[in-house]
Amino acid sequence: AQSVTQLGSHVSVSEGALVLLRCNYSSSVPPYLFWYVQYPNQGLQLLLKYTSAATLVKGINGFEAEFKKSETSFHLTKPSAHMSDAAEYFCAVSDRGNTPLVFGKGTRLSVIA
Amino acid sequence: DAGVIQSPRHEVTEMGQEVTLRCKPISGHNSLFWYRQTMMRGLELLIYFNNNVPIDDSGMPEDRFSAKMPNASFSTLKIQPSEPRDSAVYFCASSLNRQYEQYFGPGTRLTVT
Numbered sequence: 001a002q003s004v005t006q007l008g009s010h011v012s013v014s015e016g017a018l019v020l021l022r023c024n025y026s027s028s029v030p031p032y033l034f035w036y037v038q039y040p041n042q043g044l045q046l047l048l049k050y051t052s053a054a055t056l057v058k059g060i061n062g063f064e065a066e067f068k069k070s071e072t073s074f075h076l077t078k079p080s081a082h083m084s085d086a087a088e089y090f091c092a093v094s095d096r097g098n099t100p101l102v103f104g105k106g107t108r109l110s111v112i113a
Numbered sequence: 114d115a116g117v118i119q120s121p122r123h124e125v126t127e128m129g130q131e132v133t134l135r136c137k138p139i140s141g142h143n144s145l146f147w148y149r150q151t152m153m154r155g156l157e158l159l160i161y162f163n164n165n166v167p168i169d170d171s172g173m174p175e176d177r178f179s180a181k182m183p184n185a186s187f188s189t190l191k192i193q194p195s196e197p198r199d200s201a202v203y204f205c206a207s208s209l210n211r212q213y214e215q216y217f218g219p220g221t222r223l224t225v226t
Contacts, residue, residue: 034214097208098163098210098212099161101146104155106155
């Protein structure tokens, strides 16, 4: 069975500071990994995905994530936080296409001016 | 493209009433997923369809929940009778064969009093 652990239910950073949201996964097969962002009262928007190509994945809004098989991690980073980045971020895993995603509990990112 | 469309966006009903949530996937997508989001349990899969056929409904909480996909452009999730513990945000998502990411609708916020 697959699972995702997101360390830290709430992360707070200053505007302009580095954003680091942690995600560790468990999968018995090579995983497909995703980061989604959810703004208040909205659906989930795909930030980026890893599907066994390059291990460093670039996404929208300046975010990127690195797949590290040895650490079973897929941490999300952004060099400089912006106020508009404040949202809930979800890491998710699946074992193949067109199958359900298994989500982590989410990390709420706050950005302080 | 209009994206995944869900209706209604908000639903308030009394315990015991029937509730029907609707979803229109992105045109051409052949997989459709229903997820539920609560504070306690996070995002969890209820059921998913591939080419209009239910593949896995093990996440449906109990017999009060049912889902249908009569054609490629429409799906419903029905709760009968509804209970206060069904209060949650229900998301519909769709995906395309050979792609791995899912596209989410805006969700339906259900409140059962």
